Amino acid sequence: xxxxxxxxxxxxxxxxxxxxxxxxxxxxxxxxxxxxxxxxxxxxxxxxxxxxxxxxxxxxxxxxxxxxxxxxxxxxxxxxxxxxxxxxxxxxxxxxxxxxxxxxxxxxxxxxxxxxxxxxxxxxxxxxxxxxxxxxxxxxxxxxxxxxxxxxxxxxxxxxxxxxxxxxxxxxxxxxxxxxxxxxxxxxxxxxxxxxxxxxxxxxxxxxxxxxxxxxxx
Numbered sequence: 318x319x320x321x322x323x324x325x326x327x328x329x330x331x332x333x334x335x336x337x338x339x340x341x342x343x344x345x346x347x348x349x350x351x352x353x354x355x356x357x358x359x360x361x362x363x364x365x366x367x368x369x370x371x372x373x374x375x376x377x378x379x380x381x382x383x384x385x386x387x388x389x390x391x392x393x394x395x396x397x398x399x400x401x402x403x404x405x406x407x408x409x410x411x412x413x414x415x416x417x418x419x420x421x422x423x424x425x426x427x428x429x430x431x432x433x434x435x436x437x438x439x440x441x442x443x444x445x446x447x448x449x450x451x452x453x454x455x456x457x458x459x460x461x462x463x464x465x466x467x468x469x470x471x472x473x474x475x476x477x478x479x480x481x482x483x484x485x486x487x488x489x490x491x492x493x494x495x496x497x498x499x500x501x502x503x504x505x506x507x508x509x510x511x512x513x514x515x516x517x518x519x520x521x522x523x524x525x526x527x528x529x530x531x532x533x534x535x
Contacts, residue, residue, distance in 0.1 A: 337509065339357065340357075341357045344386060367406065369445070387410045391403065403452075477521045482495075
């Protein structure tokens with residue numbers, strides 16, 4: 318069910334943030350007119366845009382080079398997928414340039430440290446720029462969401478995430494690996510978990526408040 322305190326765009330963004338992989342569909346170059354689906358890991362950046370790390374040899378990468386229009390489909394787990402919240406994001410896959418790659422690299426590897434060897438090969442980062450989103454919160458709750466509603470355009474955390482992480486020493490079994498305006502990602506006993514904030518935190522001071530609230534609630 319849709320949380321009435323959030324807009325559909327915010328709810329859709331939170332769904333995308335709490336998942337770790339989805340089905341990437343690209344326009345097949347080998348079989349024109351057919352979509353090509355593949356599973357990819359991703360992280361979201363501070364605005365909520367998905368970032369993928371893909372090989373130059375992969376079929377979906379060949380497709381993206383010729384046609385940047387893609388879709389990414391994700392859903393919450395459950396015995397009946399069609400009864401669970403789900404999202405199809407339509408957007409344009411863009412190669413991330415060197416000016417932004419270092420920040421994306423660090424954020425991605427905190428979530429997927431096992432991917433570090435790929436960076437010595439032919440893997441590169443692509444960001445999917447959202448254009449249109451179809452968000453389904455539950456039965457008979459389907460809506461098209463605009464990019465303006467979906468993106469966290471007011472977030473000012475891109476330059477201070479690393480500092481916020483260094484301030485928090487969560488404990489031996491709990492590692493804080495990422496923060497954004499919607500919540501934080503922690504690794505507990507080797508497993509990633511998503512924790513949503515009670516309200517959006519658009520700057521470092523607001524994030525500190527939300528992290529303190531979470532620490533006191535344990």
